[in-house]
Ligand SMILES: Nc1ncnc2c1ncn2[C@@H]1O[C@H](COP(=O)(O)OP(=O)(O)OP(=O)(O)O)[C@@H](O)[C@H]1O
């Protein structure tokens with residue numbers, strides 16, 4: 001029971017290598033003054049010196065900081081209120097609002113922002129209607145304020161998920177006691193419920209803050225027109241700026257981003273450890289009762305609907321709308337502009353079609369394979385607590401600190417210059433590996449949630465009956481979590497459909513996926529095709545959500 | 558050949574930071590049923606799990622039959638699945654994804670027994686335990702008593718020589734439990750097994766076991782036959798744990814060989830010394846409820862006490878007397894009028910600690 005078998009150690013070490021090797025490569029590259037594969041190179045801090053002297057870098061950093069802070073200030077209070085309304089009150093229509101809340105989590109920000117430009121951009125259809133009504137467009141989608149606002153609103157679900165699950169685990173009698181003592185719903189929320197979920201709010205606040213530093217697609221789409229750069233888009237544009245690929249500079253920027261996010265991921269771990277102190281788990285008798293909102297329900301439902309319209313309905317309808325029209329502008333009616341040509345264009349271009357099939361393949365088979373890997377990793381640390389499992393803990397959470405764009409870059413280098421892997425460079429294997437590492441933390445959370453539900457005695461009784469640890473895994477543990485594994489497969493499928501930034505640097509003939517194609521097409525301004533691809537992507541994600549809702553798969557914990 | 562099936566020597570177990578077992582030694586002979594008794598948290602489950610190999614002891618040795626399965630000095634540790642023990646968990650731990658048949662057959666499959674023989678042996682054990690018809694059901698379709706028997710069948714089917722049971726009857730209701738303990742004892746005897754059975758019900762321990770081991774804070778307080786444990790407790794803790802008692806606080810007034818006189822406010826009694834006490838020591842006198850007798854005329858160790866209440870129990874009456882502020886309880890056959898009565902506490906059965 002106590003000793004770690006060689007198989008377990010191998011799995012843990014392999015995981016550590018796959019996670020830390022690319023990051024190590026980034027780190028090493030950032031300390032060189034030329035690409036690492038060249039003979040002529042020297043160790044030094046030249047790369048850092050260069051970017052720190054670049055005013056664009058400084059501006060990008062400040063923009064990233066501004067966005068992160070703004071996001072936190074918008075997403076945390078709204079997410080907290082939303083969680084309270086959804087979990088604790090008799091808000092009308094909770095059942096159908098719930099899946100809608102998760103759309104910003106499962107639809108890529110590229111698509112959402114693209115939708116915004118179509119709907120509320122300078123010539124968007126909403127903008128045009130507004131202009132007709134009031135004479136001018138009272139907003140500017142491409143200003144920093146809009147960027148922060150949209151980033152904040154689209155991260156409300158992240159806060160919502162953590163806070164809601166904390167609220168669900170708290171018994172509601174404390175709130176009832178406050179009601180009996182004469183407090184109104186607002187007061188109950190402010191003085192009783194929210195303080196109790198403070199740890200969850202703090203945790204998701206840190207999450208939102210470092211996600212802010214990782215923002216890429218949003219800034220790419222909305223920041224471009226007025227030249228607002230953030231760290232990730234600065235990195236992405238470095239090549240254009242200098243005319244040559246400058247690996248050491250890219251690596252140095254990457255290390256700056258990682259240097260900010262890693263401490264935050266670590267602090268989250270600390271927060272989580274302390275969070276357990278405050279959680280008052282509900283006992284057997286405690287029930288969840290919803291708080292009657294009374295007259296407040298209309299205020300509440302208006303707030304939720306306003307958020308939904310702004311964050312989900314406006315951008316998604318923009319995308320869907322744009323996918324079916326030739327062009328859009330002043331004086332064009334939908335009837336004249338309606339077309340299916342955008343889709344025809346996708347079906348006619350082999351690389352686009354390959355992108356669509358690759359996305360599906362990667363989601364279905366790649367996702368399945370990833371879940372199998374996650375299950376192996378999960379089992380290797382199952383019911384153990386020692387140095388090895390701690391190493392695995394840190395290994396698993398590290399990828400959270402690495403934005404997909406950087407992970408893709410690091411894996412590109414690994415696949416370019418690590419001889420045994422070179423043949424796989426132009427295959428989906430490279431993408432699959434990068435995706436699996438980027439979503440390692442997420443996937444392991446899904447798996448360990450399932451594993452935690454297996455009572456230890458079920459495994460112990462198999463041991464006593466004569467099964468060795470491998471047989472226990474095969475005969476008892478895995479069969480018991482099979483539904484959990486299927487559900488994880490579905491979740492990973494959706495996440496892989498959504499992913500766009502990881503594939504950006506790995507994009508090439510054979511490794512196209514919808515997400516990375518959109519990024520590269522955005523540079524070329526191919527709006528028609530992007531809208532068709534976006535629509536297809538939304539359909540794929542919706543299929544996943546549909547299955548999840550149909551079979552009652554929980555979309556979050 | 559030795560008759561000792563299971564031998565535990567000076568076993569120490571630490572869980573997390575807590576030193577749970579602090580040197581436990583225990584021997585179980587062939588065909589013997591040993592009950593592990595003790596208050597909650599005393600380490601009963603831990604001891605059982607350490608014997609099975611589910612917890613790693615820090616010190617000591619374990620032998621099953623001829624084989625040493627654990628020895629800290631020689632660095633021997635035989636893994637759980639090779640110890641060939643039967644183990645019945647308190648929660649039964651039936652595998653929910655397998656039918657009753659599959660649950661029971663699992664141990665035989667692991668031992669690579671031919672399919673036809675598996676079928677036959679599983680059916681035999683299911684029939685023996687009155688589960689013959691239930692093979693195709695899943696655990697959640699069974700009652701508590703049936704689940705308990707399936708758990709038992711699962712650990713008996715591969716003929717272990719020693720079976721470990723962790724509170725096997727605790728999930729059954731009171732009536733079923735009294736039948737089940739007799740049934741379980743007879744089954745174990747019939748199969749000629751050695752068994753260690755955890756319980757925290759002393760009546761159950763005495764009804765089921767040939768030997769009772771009482772644990773307290775990770776050490777064995779006393780071990781012996783049920784008669785010894787009940788009739789000859791060596792400490793106040795054992796005396797109080799093993800039965801329903803009256804306890805009276807007093808002071809030793811006079812020593813007289815094996816006996817002594819104990820006095821309190823307005824009373825004096827003769828009792829048997831059960832620990833070394835000197836004149837003037839504070840002492841506790843303990844007497845089993847059933848030893849209290851009503852007597853018609855004054856005699857030695859008879860006190861005249863007021864009856865404060867009598868309770869009808871169905872088969873008998875329980876009387877509660879007042880002895881200088883503490884209550885003294887006893888049983889009798891008929892209702893008694895209120896007032897003072899002569900109550901005898903036989904010196905032979907009044908233990909002084
Ligand atoms: N994993 C663990 N880590 C630390 N301490 C533990 C662990 N498991 C049990 N303990 C402690 O060990 C002590 C003995 O536990 P054990 O389960 O053996 O008691 P028990 O005698 O079986 O009690 P009960 O009658 O309640 O089942 C308890 O004080 C318990 O709190």
Ligand SMILES: [Mg+2]
Pocket residue numbers: 601602603
């Ligand atoms: Mg126990």
